Amino acid sequence: MRFAHTNIAANDWKKLADFYINVFECRIKPPIRNLEGEWLNNATGLQNAKLQGVHLTLPGHGDNPPTLEIFTYEEMVESPESMANSTGITHIAFEVNDVKAIFDKALENGATQLGSIVEREVENVGVLQFVYFRDPEGNIVEIQSWK
Numbered sequence: 001m002r003f004a005h006t007n008i009a010a011n012d013w014k015k016l017a018d019f020y021i022n023v024f025e026c027r028i029k030p031p032i033r034n035l036e037g038e039w040l041n042n043a044t045g046l047q048n049a050k051l052q053g054v055h056l057t058l059p060g061h062g063d064n065p066p067t068l069e070i071f072t073y074e075e076m077v078e079s080p081e082s083m084a085n086s087t088g089i090t091h092i093a094f095e096v097n098d099v100k101a102i103f104d105k106a107l108e109n110g111a112t113q114l115g116s117i118v119e120r121e122v123e124n125v126g127v128l129q130f131v132y133f134r135d136p137e138g139n140i141v142e143i144q145s146w147k
Contacts (some may be wrong), residue, residue: 005067006053006092010137013053015070015110018070021138023106024057024094029067050074058141060095068092081138084114091132091140099129099145106143 010016020026036050043052053071082090096102099117107113115132122128 005069007069007071008137008139009076010053010072011076012137013070014098016135016137017054017056017070019106019109019111022071023102023111029055029057032129033071038070041116046073057145066107082140084132084140089095091142093116093142096143096145099131099143102143103131103133105134106135106141111141116141 005039008016017026017028021028033053033055035050036048040049041047051070051071055069057065057067059065063089082088084090093104103117105109106131114132114134117129117131119127119129125146127147128144129147130142132140133143134142
């Protein structure tokens with residue numbers, strides 16, 4: 001068994017993919033997806049599902065990494081903005097070497113600040129430095145570094 005991917009339903013999959021490519025060095029895993037059909041309806045539980053998007057390989061996982069799947073459906077449904085304490089999946093996290101440098105890079109690429117950089121010792125684990133922010137479409141991202 002192995003973790004395969006996480007999906008983000010985006011209003012603009014190309015713009016959001018560019019953010020993750022530019023900030024986190026993700027890479028496109030071809031092909032670009034252009035999907036529709038009864039099989040997609042059956043799998044998703046939607047009617048007339050049509051989507052476009054891409055899989056991005058996640059850094060730090062060798063030759064067969066999990067991916068971040070970014071899709072835009074022809075018909076999108078808006079959902080309320082989530083917070084760190086919302087029920088369900090609330091954020092994705094990347095471990096980085098320099099939290100401040102990547103945070104600044106994310107902000108330069110359209111992210112918005114949610115929290116501030118914090119450093120905290122976790123007993124018997126180490127010192128954690130981390131921050132939460134929103135990607136250009138409002139999804140929460142955490143970046144962290146352990147010492």
